[in-house]
Amino acid sequence: MTGTENSIGWSREEMAGRVAQDIPDGSYVNLGIGIPELVARFVPEGRELIYHTENGLLGMGPSPEPGEGDPELINAGKRQVTAKPGASYFHQSDSFAMIRGGHLDLCVLGALQVSQNGDLANWSLGGPDDIPAVGGAMDLVAGVKSIFVITQHCTKDGAPKLVESCTYPLTGLRVVDRVYTDLAVIAVTPEGFQLVELAPGVDFDTVQERTGARLLPIAEPTSNV
Amino acid sequence: MIDKLYDTASDALDGLLKDGMTIAAGGFGLCGIPEQLIIALRDSGVKDLTIVSNNAGVDDWGLGLLLQTRQVRKMISSYVGENAEFERQFMNDELEIEFTPQGTLAERLRAGGAGIPGFYTRTGFGTRVAEGKEIKQFDGVEYILERGIVVDLAIVKAWKADRAGNLIYRKTARNFNPLVAASGRACLAEVEEIVETGSFDPDNIHTPSIFVDRVVQTISEKRIEQRTITERA
Numbered sequence: 001m002t003g004t005e006n007s008i009g010w011s012r013e014e015m016a017g018r019v020a021q022d023i024p025d026g027s028y029v030n031l032g033i034g035i036p037e038l039v040a041r042f043v044p045e046g047r048e049l050i051y052h053t054e055n056g057l058l059g060m061g062p063s064p065e066p067g068e069g070d071p072e073l074i075n076a077g078k079r080q081v082t083a084k085p086g087a088s089y090f091h092q093s094d095s096f097a098m099i100r101g102g103h104l105d106l107c108v109l110g111a112l113q114v115s116q117n118g119d120l121a122n123w124s125l126g127g128p129d130d131i132p133a134v135g136g137a138m139d140l141v142a143g144v145k146s147i148f149v150i151t152q153h154c155t156k157d158g159a160p161k162l163v164e165s166c167t168y169p170l171t172g173l174r175v176v177d178r179v180y181t182d183l184a185v186i187a188v189t190p191e192g193f194q195l196v197e198l199a200p201g202v203d204f205d206t207v208q209e210r211t212g213a214r215l216l217p218i219a220e221p222t223s224n225v
Numbered sequence: 226m227i228d229k230l231y232d233t234a235s236d237a238l239d240g241l242l243k244d245g246m247t248i249a250a251g252g253f254g255l256c257g258i259p260e261q262l263i264i265a266l267r268d269s270g271v272k273d274l275t276i277v278s279n280n281a282g283v284d285d286w287g288l289g290l291l292l293q294t295r296q297v298r299k300m301i302s303s304y305v306g307e308n309a310e311f312e313r314q315f316m317n318d319e320l321e322i323e324f325t326p327q328g329t330l331a332e333r334l335r336a337g338g339a340g341i342p343g344f345y346t347r348t349g350f351g352t353r354v355a356e357g358k359e360i361k362q363f364d365g366v367e368y369i370l371e372r373g374i375v376v377d378l379a380i381v382k383a384w385k386a387d388r389a390g391n392l393i394y395r396k397t398a399r400n401f402n403p404l405v406a407a408s409g410r411a412c413l414a415e416v417e418e419i420v421e422t423g424s425f426d427p428d429n430i431h432t433p434s435i436f437v438d439r440v441v442q443t444i445s446e447k448r449i450e451q452r453t454i455t456e457r458a
Contacts, residue, residue, distance in 0.1 A: 053397075054327065054328075055253045055254075055256070055397050055400055056253070056397045056399055056400050057396075057397050069449075070396065071255075071256065071447040071448070071449050072256055072257065072395050072396040072397060072398040072447065073396045073397055074253075074254065074256050074397055074451075076253075077451065078253075078254040078255075078256070078450040078451040079451045080449070083396075089394075089396055089397060089399055090399070091331075091399050091400065091401070091402070091403045091404055091431075092253075092279075092327070092328070092330075092331035092400055092401050092404060093331045093332055093334075093335040093403075093404050095328075095331070096327070096328030096331050096332065099328060100328055100346065100347070100348060119351075129315075129316050131305055131306060131311070131312060131315055131322070132322060132324035132353070133302075133303070133304045133305050133306045133324075134303060134304070134324070134326055134327075134354075135303050135304040135326075135327050136303070136326065136327040136328055137326075138326040138328075138329075138348045138349045138352060138354060139326050139327060139328030139329065139348045142346070142347040142348040142349070142350070143347065143348070169352065169353055170351055170352045170353075171352065172350075172351065172352065173350065173351035173352075
């Protein structure tokens with residue numbers, strides 16, 4: 001738990017759990033570094049996902065037990081992981097063939113900004129002295145079939161992260177399919193941001209107020225409202 | 226029978242270095258880096274280097290060692306955020322960076338080693354990465370032209386080699402190494418174990434000997450960049 005979370009809506013863990021619910025059984029999935037990594041903890045019982053990490057492992061398992069790590073078995077966040085039965089190792093060109101070639105079903109990424117047409121900015125605040133360093137994010141958004149974003153709805157300063165158009169340097173154009181925040185699940189549609197689900201105790205007006213673009217109401221009633 | 230084995234990392238570099246050259250290095254973070262060849266490069270004093278590598282090491286290990294001694298003029302990398310000396314030199318305009326997404330870097334090395342001077346990719350379209358590059362539409366979708374990379378010298382880390390130079394990597398330490406090996410006009414491999422030629426099952430070789438010119442056996446420290454602190458899933 002961090003002190004920056006809103007007092008209403010979902011916690012980071014609940015956000016990750018909400019994303020996990022929407023990942024179909026048998027999907028090949030790449031989880032970004034940070035909050036997206038939490039998603040693996042909440043995969044519903046009986047559902048099997050195959051995790052890809054872009055430094056060259058398909059079939060990634062959880063962190064090793066203390067003392068059992070291997071310095072040559074790491075994930076893209078450079079942390080030690082394990083390999084599950086059926087896993088494979090490969091070089092970077094093959095790894096990005098899986099990504100760019102459209103073979104991965106889903107990628108979950110963090111965001112600095114998402115625009116209403118699905119543009120994503122998630123690698124730089126664009127300061128003049130910022131070191132350009134994007135890793136694999138531009139390749140992931142260019143090639144993976146579905147891109148989910150998991151992020152706090154607003155910055156620590158209260159600025160909306162869902163905006164009409166991004167002001168930070170872009171990672172990709174029209175790439176985001178869904179956004180999971182502490183307040184709501186929001187789809188990116190040809191008409192713009194469309195509410196899919198509200199976090200418990202959160203109403204439409206609250207989400208609209210904290211969103212920097214027009215929000216369309218939920219398309220059809222669901223039992224969650 | 227062909228024997229590409231050299232006694233030490235310095236011996237393996239002998240005659241291959243000149244100031245201003247371009248060197249590609251395998252590794253992701255500190256995993257699978259040719260750590261002893263990097264130390265030998267530092268000790269050689271060769272300078273004004275252009276280095277192609279996904280990362281730039283940390284301050285006191287990996288390619289960070291060559292930054293400390295100011296032997297690097299330019300880096301072609303995808304992610305260099307974990308090195309304070311890199312940041313200092315970059316902000317003082319002492320070090321140039323050619324910003325390249327990770328998958329594009331991998332493919333540029335693969336293409337260079339495969340004799341392909343350029344290729345089109347969707348990665349980076351509409352972003353800073355595309356600035357100044359040719360854009361072409363295929364089937365109604367825009368792609369950007371990226372260039373293959375061929376380097377003067379490739380340095381890689383493998384798990385095992387035979388005396389002919391066939392290489393086998395281990396787990397995620399493979400990463401960029403096979404691509405880097407093929408991108409070099411010359412390629413040096415540092416390995417943990419040397420076996421007699423003919424010991425490997427030909428089905429299991431990752432980098433065939435034709436891509437490797439010299440081999441040296443070293444003892445690897447295999448430093449860990451990030452200690453795992455996340456809970457078990």
